[in-house]
Amino acid sequence: MRMSSMFSRTLREAPSGADCKGYEYLLRAGYIKQMGAGIFSLLPLGFRSITKIQEIVRQEMNRIGGQEILMPLVNPADIWKETGRYYSIDKEMARFKDRVGRDMVLAMTHEEAVTDIARGEIDSYKRLPLTVYQIQTKFRDDPRPRAGLIRVREFTMKDSYSFDRDQAGLEKIYNEHYNTYFRIFSRCGLPCIAVASDSGMMGGKIAHEYMYLSPIGEDTIITCRQCGYTANKQVAAFKKDYHQEEMKEMMKVETPEAKTIESLASFLNIGAEKTCKAVFMTGSFINDKTGEEEDKLIVALIRGDMEVEENKLQHAARANELRPAHEEEITACGMVPGFASPIGAKGDFICIVDDSVAKSNNLVAGANEPGYHFLNTNFGRDFQGTVADIASAKSGCRCPHCGAPLEASKGVEIGNIFQLGTKYSEAMNCYFQDEDGKQKPVIMGCYGIGIGRLLACLAEEYNDENGLKLPIAVAPYQVHLISLLKDNGIADGIYEELQAEGIEVLYEDRKESAGVKFADADLIGIPIRITLGNRSLKEGSVEVKLRGTGETASYSIEGLGKQIKAEIAKEQKKMDDAIIEKHL
């Protein structure tokens, strides 16, 4: 590609709002262009990188027997009504009516679509197992897109779906994806870890997320250095200490102004772990069949020294969505914010009790009377509820497996794998006849990779003060040929020669000053840079500089194509040697 005729240009200054380096450089180097909140175009350089990432994904998916398909972005709402997600997913899914008035949606994922196809294809166990995948546009109307390509509304995703006759089959393909994802990310050059995760709107039980650890990430990951336990904070477990002693008699005490756990503990001169905190949320519960929505107050009880993990609470309460409760909703059930507990409360509410409260004795809890608390309250005797782990793990908590201190770090989710089970096949009547003649629901798994987000993470991982320096496997071109000569004759010849060798060349043939050419080359960050100038030309050679390491060398013009090919192979081999194989 001749830079003199390239569609995109570089920018000297970063567009306002580019808050992280990788994003800034992608914009400035002309890889991407923003069109709206969370909506981006890929320009030629970005599109080439994305294409390379997709090719790696294809190779790896084919390697485990995936068959590539392409499903429609626009889905009839009917299949989404079958699974109930038409109702349970809120504004995140874009909906519209076609000209006849039929309900349509923009698919934000494709379990419904793929199951709809599968139920027509799979009738016998002889047809199983099967895995299909696609690389396709998704639209999710995120309430708050941010950080460039990290969190967007329209994005490209590789999503695959597996169909098996039994759990063992699902586990096999799940493990293959688990390993393949490590291969894909390492082939792209992106370091990442797999963590146990929540299945969210997908349903199902076992799930992992692939995380690129970085401060720009929005997910919090809990890890144990000692035994290797890793989990998303949303589901991370930890060891709790319980305060167990003989139950004492409940007593009401005056606690003026003690509206917070902190002030209560200091007023009574006790530790926060001897108190019971009540957190109020309102959950919305949706009927999958009718779409009818009902709100209900949820009282979450947790020991004063811990915090509630909203995600865990939502699961424990089986709510579709949570929001902080309004004061009127709390008082309507006879509870007094600041001095609240379920003791003496009335009305319709759900009480979820963290095991830290259920297994501790004689905690201080609210008396539902302004200025008063109860001493020595006990679960089971003084109040009831559903016991669950709803506590939030944080740095310093003890590992659930080995007891070592846990650490919290930030990460970007670049992929996920889910064991769906039969949630979709049952809801959509995707059954097969097994060897024993019985009809059984197909067992499914789904597996995703955010392609654009992967590029964004790579840009974040590979840059310096001058610009991008993407690894050769994903860089838009392999070689950047810069001519500093007045006459491009010799450079044109080299450009032809390199191309004839099958090398991907970005050719700087513009009439710009040397400074501009070098600065743009650094910004775009093609891994191998060839400089052709008077200095070395006298000796019949060119300068070759690696963007990644800054290493330079002098190569003779004679047979340059072959030498550069060898250089490319060397760079590629470094990456191939770093491919990670990891099995569950």
Place this chain on the structure above:
RNA sequence: CGGGCAGUAGCGCAGGGGCUAGCGCACUUGGUUCGGGACCAAGGGGUCGGCGGUUCAAAUCCGCCUUGCCCGACCA
């Protein structure tokens, strides 16, 4: 969904009731330079986000809308 900030040339910004709306970069033309974001000269490019209002007069003041960015979404 709540709160803040912003929208003026392709990009980054200034101007804050009055006369032709400005600066840097980018762009065009001519010339000089030519290995790390060159210089001189002459140019082109604007519904000042939109609609409405106040006024003799609005980019500027007021209202509504819209778009973008940032923070929060819970610890009683």
